[in-house]
Amino acid sequence: MPAKKKEVSKIKVTLVKSTIAILPEHKKVVEALGLKKIRSYKIFDATPSILGMVDKVKYLLKVEEC
Numbered sequence: 001m002p003a004k005k006k007e008v009s010k011i012k013v014t015l016v017k018s019t020i021a022i023l024p025e026h027k028k029v030v031e032a033l034g035l036k037k038i039r040s041y042k043i044f045d046a047t048p049s050i051l052g053m054v055d056k057v058k059y060l061l062k063v064e065e066c
Contacts, residue, residue, distance in 0.1 A: 013054060014041040014062045026057050035061075 015035040019027050033053060034042050043066060044050045054063055 008045045008047070010043055010066050011046050011050070011054070012041055012043050012064045012066045014039065014064075015060060016062045017060045019060065022057075022060065026060070029053050029057050030060060 013033060013035070015030065015038055018038060019030050022030075033044075033050075054061060
């Protein structure tokens with residue numbers, strides 16, 4: 001019998017602050033998340049790698065479950 005896939009929750013990540021005066025590493029994280037302009041958003045699976053990236057720049061983002 002095949003193993004059941006575990007349901008992964010989704011999160012909506014919205015950029016709410018500008019990336020003009022932030023650290024270069026943080027700017028790269030925001031770019032890697034695919035966020036370009038303020039109020040742009042993406043929906044991701046809540047994987048450990050995405051959650052780690054979000055945690056690093058949480059002061060720039062708004063995160064919601066969807």
